Amino acid sequence: MGSDHFVRITRLRALIDHENTGAGERATAERMLDRLLRKTADHAASGAAPDRVYGSRHHRAGRHASTASIVESVREDIAFARTFVAAGAPGEVTVHSPLAAAPAELTVAVTTPFADQIVVTITDIPPAWGWEPDEFDRITATEDLRRFADELAEIIDSYNHDGADVGPRFFRTIRAQETTLIR
Structure with a gap:
């Protein structure tokens, strides 16, 4: 470093x-x-051992935390990020958060259907904000929705670990309505 x-x-x-x-x-x-x-x-x-990677918030939930307790922490982080507004003075660098910039009517549900899986489902997506036709007239996620999903994945991954001698603590999936955006 x-x-x-x-x-x-x-x-x-x-x-x-x-x-x-x-x-x-x-x-x-x-x-x-x-x-x-x-x-x-x-x-x-x-x-950490050099062959293991720990998320930046891995320590917050605790070494032996259940997936359900991690889900609660993720929900709290998402709720905070959606309401966080960085008010900067003139000349200061402003912080852009896809979660805070998203439409307020979006609903984000975080569940754990299995002991080693976290699923985030985004619903109530305004059509003009979240969906657009591609070159083949198929409806696909907009760049704004993809950035929103990437930020959600980053929050979830910050509680995970992985490595050569240990598998991931849990798997995550980000869905927008019925479409899987990130696995």
């Missing part, structure tokens, strides 16, 4: 831990830190 990543990680952790950091700013800093740690694959800092 380069020294510039170390400095960014240190600054983000200091911002997260500072008592005067607002809730919105703390949440943004936590997401940035999660993404940075995931991108740099800094497993040594988390104590």
